[in-house]
Amino acid sequence: MAHAHSHEHGHDHEHQDDPYVVDWEEATPRLAVAAGADAPWYASVAATLVTPADRITADVGCGGAGMAAALAAAMTEGRVLAVDGDSGVLEAAQERLAAEALARVAIEFVLDDLGGDLSAVRAATGGRGADVVWASASVHHAGDQQRAVDTLAGLLAPGGRLALAEGGLPLRCLPWEVGVGEPGLEIRLDAAQDMWFTRMRRQLPDAVPMPYGWPAALRRAGLTGVRTATWLFEAPTPLTPADRTRVVAEFGHRVERLKETGLLAADDVAAWTRLLDEGDPAWLGHRDDLQRLTARSVHIGQSEG
Numbered sequence: 001m002a003h004a005h006s007h008e009h010g011h012d013h014e015h016q017d018d019p020y021v022v023d024w025e026e027a028t029p030r031l032a033v034a035a036g037a038d039a040p041w042y043a044s045v046a047a048t049l050v051t052p053a054d055r056i057t058a059d060v061g062c063g064g065a066g067m068a069a070a071l072a073a074a075m076t077e078g079r080v081l082a083v084d085g086d087s088g089v090l091e092a093a094q095e096r097l098a099a100e101a102l103a104r105v106a107i108e109f110v111l112d113d114l115g116g117d118l119s120a121v122r123a124a125t126g127g128r129g130a131d132v133v134w135a136s137a138s139v140h141h142a143g144d145q146q147r148a149v150d151t152l153a154g155l156l157a158p159g160g161r162l163a164l165a166e167g168g169l170p171l172r173c174l175p176w177e178v179g180v181g182e183p184g185l186e187i188r189l190d191a192a193q194d195m196w197f198t199r200m201r202r203q204l205p206d207a208v209p210m211p212y213g214w215p216a217a218l219r220r221a222g223l224t225g226v227r228t229a230t231w232l233f234e235a236p237t238p239l240t241p242a243d244r245t246r247v248v249a250e251f252g253h254r255v256e257r258l259k260e261t262g263l264l265a266a267d268d269v270a271a272w273t274r275l276l277d278e279g280d281p282a283w284l285g286h287r288d289d290l291q292r293l294t295a296r297s298v299h300i301g302q303s304e305g
Helices: 025-037 039-049 066-074 087-098 119-124 145-153 185-202 214-220 241-259 266-275
Strands: 056-060 079-084 106-111 130-136 156-172 224-234 293-302
Touching (some): 025 066, 025 087, 025 241, 039 066, 039 130, 039 156, 039 224, 039 293, 066 087, 066 130, 079 087, 106 119, 130 145, 145 156, 156 214, 214 293
Parallel strands (some): 056 130
Antiparallel strands (some): 224 293
């Protein structure tokens, strides 16, 4: 499993029969695109997490394994464990990274699910634990999020760091008024998506509330020195053709999912249908005022020793 409940850097593709059930394997192509697009961010974060003494790191819920590659590039020697609970996702990540020349450090692929005890990951560390454990937008797919954080913290070697990429600020791409539908279209899309996320979580197996934030969850897991770092992402405007295409594709995915739930008002669905229709004069791809602005937070705690 791999971003907050809003963007492309999370596993959030719906199941064909139930829009609140995530089908990770169907999301594989998007995960690969996101891993490539987010490579500079992964490199930046890995540089703040990895020390010269680190020998084992893990990307749990690796998706396209973008962070696994960044961890490998940041290490001087040792091993990286790329972990995912879906074999199809893991195989695709392995194929994707096979073409990359990663000096010094081997990436090992481990099939294990955050919903369990991650015993396969612990075994892969040889019992010594990991110096860095990274989990991006995967913990919020566990029914019991605190238990998942506890399990991740239990993978750490003495002095190891657990980093959770969860939350931040919603993606902003559109002007408040776009000339189609009522103003505030993007804000209402976010609100509908938040309701989707609430319902998705409620029907997870063993779902329990976690009425506190990620730093508190890290402290409850026994970690110290807890801190949060946030990265701002702002694509230069006017957007490049590639960024514009990415924005339109992201909106298309989000709207398609939410249309199946009835969470979007009919008037908004009609407006989005026009905005996403390449043959319509209102198509978003024609606009020169699109932006891509968001922020991602990483919460970090350290084990004793």
